[in-house]
Amino acid sequence: MKLGARIFKTGIAIVLSLYLAQLLHSPSPVFAAIAAIFAIQPTIYRSYLTIIEQIQGNIIGAIMAVIFVLVLGNHYIVVGLAAIIVILLNLKLKLEKNIGLSLVTLISIMEIQSGSFIQFAGIRFSTIMIGVFSAFIVNLVFMPPKYENKLYLKIADTTEEIIRWIRLSTRHDFDHQLLKTDIEKLKDSYIKISQFYLMYKEERSYFKRITLEKSRKLVIYRQMTSAAKKALDTLKKLHRFENDLLHLPENFQQSIQEQLDCLIYQHEQLMLRFIGKIPTHPTYSEGNVCLNKKELFDLFLSHQKEYAEEDPPHMYHIMQIVASIIDYSEQVEHLDTLITSFHSYHENEVSIEEPHNE
Template structure:
């Protein structure tokens, strides 16, 4: 069982909401404040603020509709159901579907209240819900505000290093097919986690244009890092799915291909080190092949397609496609590394003074 900061903040927001609601409003109120707080602690400050605004607006809309329906049709289960339907339709039309649950709860509580003064009762309930939403936002903002930089880099670095180790093993035919299946599923799940954290980083609440510009620059680098790791996974997947074809490569061809990929993987690691300041800005220039060597290298694959993929058409197409798929995956990986290297070099030359939130080989580990 894991209790994180967000869970603790939710509990704190609920407690404070109930206390504040009972202090400001008549005794006995606090239920909607607690519900509002529990539904409003979001993973980023920006999302929390957007939720705060949306929920206040939706609660006002729901309260107005509820009071109007009670005066027009009185209170009954059918009236409550109709009111909820109308409110949901209005909120959907306003692109506020994410705040519908709390609005429906608010409407139900208002319309089930045994009081003749609908206006004051609805106003109190709306205020009560607003207290919970506001308290949740303030708690999320001031107490352990979400910081995803460290987790982001931890996921990126550990996934990259693990994938490169798996690639080295696959290149030397040291992996089990079933085990690598599981490893690829893990790697894809980690990339999904990376993308989720990247979106949260994009949603950071920044106050000044200078902060926003600096963060945007870093996000460009982070995005290209993620793409490089994703393409390394695609190359590993291509080798895995076409392992029989790769194992049938001529010895010299397989040796040259392995050396080429190991060069790219070494460059990948050193580009990350360059970003962390461990490698010189103008280093890692050994990835590119001379033009004549590149032409010969690529021609080697096409020659193998023509000579060693079987005599029947089906075998030729299937085997040839597998060979070209392996080559294409390696070229895509190489192109992305060149792009990443260029972007990191520019970033370090122009903005090396900006703080990097996570340092490679953190001394606290």
């Protein structure tokens, strides 16, 4: 188990909310702590959106609590009916994420036994808002997340794993069951990549130059993801149709291996070139000799002519492999173009550090 940044921030937010509630002499500081837990978010921008939404949700809960207590009292059946109304109002206003905190506000106010109800409701509402603002302050000040680091490293790790398997597959040197298991894990990696991409996209920049640079980076990261996805598709084809590959002529098999070896090498170099680990203009790009798609396609057509009359099933499988390799190469070429363009505008290398655990 690792102590991630979000876990640490949640603890700090609880401490801060309890401290502020006691400092302001709130009779029930625990409600501030509960609100702080609800309000912790993974990004500053989401924290900003959350505080706006939670203010609305808390107002709904507080108003409904006051109305129901003044009109119908605070019998537990009335509390249940008020809770239903609060949920419906939040759904109607598209504040689904704030239903929990709205209900906490509602119940905390409707539990009054005696005394000045309006004053009691105001104190409870204020206490809960202390928790919401405490969480916002913690999100703003403590360990702002670096989702660009997380995004790049996740894409790089996933790409590296795919490339390793492609290299083994072209040499027919792998464990089928292990590869099948890893392919499923790699599919799950794309869910995490999508989450990090969204988080990074949501991070706001306050200077025009940084905003423009980030816009270009978002395009590159999206293309990195697409290239890795095509690499995974190629790997799945190699795994699925391995027997068909083994029945190809030696020169055809060798060509596929050489094409893929050079393609994955270029893919690896591009990932490093983006963050400045290798020169901006590597020697492999001269003429893109290793990405001779026409040669590969001509070999397929030549092989297909030999079986024109027989129409064997394996030809359709080989066609899928060749098409996947060509598609993969086009994605890598487009990534090359984007990275070259990016470095022509932004000479400073992209800084990637090991991220905090979230």
